[in-house]
Amino acid sequence: xxxxxxxxxxxxxxxLCAYMDEHKMxxxxxxxxxxxxxxMLQRFSVEDLRESLTELLISRATVYNTIELFEKAGIIRHIxxxxxxxxxxxxxxxxxxxxxxxxCQHCGRVREVKDPTFSRILEDKRLxxxxxxxxxxxxxxxxxxxxxxxxxxxx
Ligand SMILES: [Zn+2]
Numbered sequence: 650x651x652x653x654x655x656x657x658x659x660x661x662x663x664x665l666c667a668y669m670d671e672h673k674m675x676x677x678x679x680x681x682x683x684x685x686x687x688x689m690l691q692r693f694s695v696e697d698l699r700e701s702l703t704e705l706l707i708s709r710a711t712v713y714n715t716i717e718l719f720e721k722a723g724i725i726r727h728i729x730x731x732x733x734x735x736x737x738x739x740x741x742x743x744x745x746x747x748x749x750x751x752x753c754q755h756c757g758r759v760r761e762v763k764d765p766t767f768s769r770i771l772e773d774k775r776l777x778x779x780x781x782x783x784x785x786x787x788x789x790x791x792x793x794x795x796x797x798x799x800x801x802x803x804x
Pocket of ligand 1: 794
């Protein structure tokens with residue numbers, strides 16, 4: 650069940666504060682501004698995140714450092730990628746512990762899809778000498794927009 654946006658921010662906020670307190674880091678307003686954008690976007694590239702921050706005058710270096718901080722604090726994780734898909738996308742770490750992502754090889758757009766039947770097959774699967782805890786599945790192809798564009802080009 651998807652979490653409400655406020656709940657997401659509350660959870661991320663608590664987690665960030667705990668991490669910063671533990672590491673004796675300052676609670677700067679920039680970090681919380683970025684955190685709020687991250688919670689709104691849920692899944693993003695560094696560029697998406699920067700675009701969402703334009704009016705706040707936060708430097709590129711701060712954005713990168715903050716992403717690193719959020720990753721260390723376990724708030725976001727890097728989405729694994731293959732074959733030159735658009736560099737670096739991140740998502741909230743607890744979005745779903747097990748997930749299926751569909752990735753457009755052309756524009757790099759990532760979307761999460763839910764397939765309860767498929768999930769059940771994986772979760773019920775017995776693997777020799779192995780306990781499955783979670784899984785990530787990445788399906789590569791072309792999104793509707795890119796497919797449409799490529800059709801126009803080839804006409
Ligand atoms: Zn696309």
